[in-house]
Each structure stands twice: as structure tokens, then as C-alpha cells.
Amino acid sequence: xxxxxxxxxxxxxxxxxxxxxxxxxxxxxxxxxxxxxxxxxxxxxxxxxxxxxxxxxxxxxxxxxxxxxxxxxxxxxxxxxxxxxxxxxxxxxxxxxxxxxxxxxxxxxxxxxxxxxxxxxxxxxxxxxxxxxxxxxxxxxxxxxxxxxxxxxxxxxxxxxxxxxxxxxxxxxxxxxxxxxxxxxxxxxxxxxxxxxxxxxxxxxxxxxxxxxxxxxxxxxxxxxxxxxxxxxxxxxxxxxxxxxxxxxxxxxxxxxxxxxxxxxxxxxxxxxxxxxxxxxxxxxxxxxxxxxxxxxxxxxxxxxxxxxxxxxxxxx
Numbered sequence: 234x235x236x237x238x239x240x241x242x243x244x245x246x247x248x249x250x251x252x253x254x255x256x257x258x259x260x261x262x263x264x265x266x267x268x269x270x271x272x273x274x275x276x277x278x279x280x281x282x283x284x285x286x287x288x289x290x291x292x293x294x295x296x297x298x299x300x301x302x303x304x305x306x307x308x309x310x311x312x313x314x315x316x317x318x319x320x321x322x323x324x325x326x327x328x329x330x331x332x333x334x335x336x337x338x339x340x341x342x343x344x345x346x347x348x349x350x351x352x353x354x355x356x357x358x359x360x361x362x363x364x365x366x367x368x369x370x371x372x373x374x375x376x377x378x379x380x381x382x383x384x385x386x387x388x389x390x391x392x393x394x395x396x397x398x399x400x401x402x403x404x405x406x407x408x409x410x411x412x413x414x415x416x417x418x419x420x421x422x423x424x425x426x427x428x429x430x431x432x433x434x435x436x437x438x439x440x441x442x443x444x445x446x447x448x449x450x451x452x453x454x455x456x457x458x459x460x461x462x463x464x465x466x467x468x469x470x471x472x473x474x475x476x477x478x479x480x481x482x483x484x485x486x487x488x489x490x491x492x493x494x495x496x497x498x499x500x501x502x503x504x505x506x507x508x509x510x511x512x513x514x515x516x517x518x519x520x521x522x523x524x525x526x527x528x529x530x531x532x533x534x535x536x537x538x539x540x541x542x543x544x545x546x547x548x549x550x
Contacts, residue, residue, distance in 0.1 A: 285480065285489065286312035286343075287497040291320045293544070294356045296328030299500040304335045307498055308342050314489045315345045316479055317364055323356030323544035326380055326431055333438075336363025344487040346479040349373045349470070354458055356543035358469075359435065362442040367470040368479045369461030375469050377545035378439060379456040380431040382424055385412045431541050443468050458545060 286307050290300070307315060317336065323329060336345060340363065347353070347364035354377035361367050361375075369375060391398060391413065398413035409420035440450045445468055453459070453467050464470040472478055476495065484491040 283311050283313055283490075284494045284496045285314050285316060285483070286310065287316045287318055287476075287495050289318045289320075289497065289499075290332070290357065290360055291318075294321055294324030294328050294332060294360065296325065296331045300332065301335055303498055303500050304339050308339050312343060312496075312498075313493060314483045314487060315339065315343050316476060316495065317345060317347045317360070318350065318476075319347055319353040319357055319361055320350040321357035321360075322352055322354050322546040323358070323377065324542065325539070326356060326359075326435070326541040326543045329356030329359040329543055332360045333363040336360065339363075340365055344483055344489065346483060348476055348479050349375060349461065352545075354545035355379065359438065359543060362438060366472070366479070366482055368472050368474045368482075369464055369470040370475065371460065371462045371473050373461035373464070374458050374545075375461060375464040376453060376457060376459040377543075378435055378454045380428050380435060380541050380543050382428055382541055384410055386410070386416065387412055388415045428541065435543065439469075 288303065288307065339345060345364040345366075347361040347367045349361065349367065349369040350373065352374040353361045353369075354374055358375055358377065388398075398411075400408075400411075400414075402408060405417070406420055406423055410416040410424065436450060436454050439445065439454065440447075445453075449468060453469055459467060459469065461470060461473060465473060472482070480489070480491050480495075483489040
């Protein structure tokens with residue numbers, strides 16, 4: 234009888250534990266779904282009445298379609314002006330160009346101020362040029378004006394392994410360089426030509442948007458980075474400050490009511506490869522876990538860049 238009683242007690246304990254974890258899992262899932270719903274609802278065009286929109290540009294820029302859709306939605310919303318909050322080392326040159334063009338189109342409907350946080354370098358600086366004004370912190374990082382193309386070369390390793398890569402192609406420069414054969418002088422020259430062409434476009438954009446002379450452009454276009462203070466002195470940015478200074482300028486120069494609420498706009502899906510996990514972790518109070526997944530997502534994006542890139546980053550960042 235004692236064994237039967239103990240068995241029943243154990244079964245009841247197990248049933249209670251199972252119910253507890255089922256309820257906990259349900260609550261966590263419900264909170265995550267609610268958070269996703271609130272995030273999506275917050276991006277509905279025109280929701281919330283007149284306001285100043287805040288659009289965040291962070292991580293690696295690759296011309297994400299969800300960001301483009303968000304800019305389009307802001308253009309048709311009740312937002313009176315836009316603050317573009319930038320913290321990015323850049324990304325693909327084409328993706329940065331597309332972001333610049335989208336912001337210039339948006340600026341035809343609403344005044345835009347780029348507010349630079351820790352860094353707006355290379356492709357992210359291209360995006361900042363799409364704004365009507367650039368505000369930086371004194372110790373922000375700006376600049377890194379330049380273009381590069383990178384590719385691995387495994388030919389030496391293959392030689393050591395006794396492996397030869399053979400190919401038949403229509404012309405010497407087809408699919409060159411490929412990383413499996415030594416890069417020929419002709420292939421290197423061809424790649425250098427497209428880098429030079431894109432670099433000229435980048436410099437011309439900076440010169441036009443920032444109103445620089447040839448001499449002023451030469452001082453800032455050798456690929457180096459600058460602090461925000463240096464950037465203002467060199468005309469890469471307009472003012473030292475943050476959102477307050479940006480809103481003050483909007484009020485003074487564009488007639489925007491400085492007392493309007495600032496509302497952050499986020500992508501409707503907001504869910505990249507690891508986005509749902511990080512969002513759910515935030516929702517249940519595990520912010521550190523969510524941040525770790527977001528960092529991993531940015532590293533995945535950076536490792537998958539293709540084509541010409543305009544990016545700056547400290548080693549190991």
C-alpha cells in the first residue's frame with residue numbers, strides 16, 4: 234500500500250510540474266506574439282497622428298527590402314519630419330546607394346535629419362548624405378570614403394594539397410578572379426577599374442551633397458575615418474549634437490512643431506534569420522540573450538556581402 238501511495242504522490246507531482254511548464258511556455262509564446270503584434274501595429278502608416286518619425290539604420294547595410302518598404306510607408310504617413318538614427322559601419326555599395334536614393338525621395342515629402350550615433354562610416358555615410366542635415370556626436374565616427382572588393386585566394390593552399398582547379402571558359406576574364414587560381418594581372422586590372430569607377434561616384438556624391446571644393450574633397454576622401462568634431466570642421470557634418478539639436482533645427486528651418494512626439498518606426502515583420510528568437514528573449518526579460526542573437530545576425534549579414542562594398546569596421550568588431 235505504501236508503494237502505491239508513493240506512486241500516486243509522484244504522479245501528482247509530475248502532473249503539476251508538467252502543467253507549470255506548459256503554462257510557462259504558453260505565457261512566453263503569448264508575450265512574444267503580443268510583442269510582435271505591437272511592433273507591427275506601431276508601423277502602420279498614419280498611426281498615432283502627427284509626429285516626428287525615427288528610422289533606425291543599424292548593422293550591415295545591404296539594401297534590405299523591408300527598410301525600403303518602411304521608408305515608403307513613412308512617406309505616406311502622418312509624420313511631419315524624419316530623424317534617421319544611424320549606427321552602421323556601412324555595407325554593400327549598391328545597397329547604400331539604394332538607401333540614399335530612397336531617403337532623397339522621402340525628403341521631397343518630409344524634411345530629414347541624420348542623427349549619427351557611434352558610427353556612420355563608408356556606406357552608412359552614403360545613407361547620411363540622403364538627409365537634409367547631418368548631426369553627429371563629438372566622438373562619433375564618420376568618413377571612410379572609399380570602395381573595395383575582397384575575395385579569397387586559395388591557390389597556394391591547393392598547390393600544397395596537390396589539387397589543381399581546371400576550367401574551360403569563353404574568355405580569359407570570365408568569372409575572374411575566382412580564388413582558386415592565381416589572379417592574373419588582367420583580372421586585377423579589371424577589378425581595379427570597377428572599384429575606381431565606383432569610388433569616383435562616391436567622391437562626386439560627397440562633393441555635391443556637402444558642397445566641397447576639390448581641395449576640401451581631397452582632404453577627406455582617402456579612406457580614413459574622422460571623429461564627429463573633425464567631421465564638422467571638414468564639412469562632412471553640420472553640427473555637434475543629438476536628437477534635441479536635430480529637432481531644434483527642424484523647428485527653426487522647417488517649421489516643425491518641436492513638441493510633436495517622436496515615434497520610432499520599425500519594419501513590419503522585423504524578423505530576420507534570428508529576429509524572432511531575439512524578440513522573444515527580450516519579451517520575457519532576457520535582454521542579454523536577445524542582444525547576443527542580434528549580434529550573431531549582424532555577423533551573418535556581414536559574412537554574406539557580395540559585390541562592391543563600402544564598409545569600415547575595427548578588427549574583431
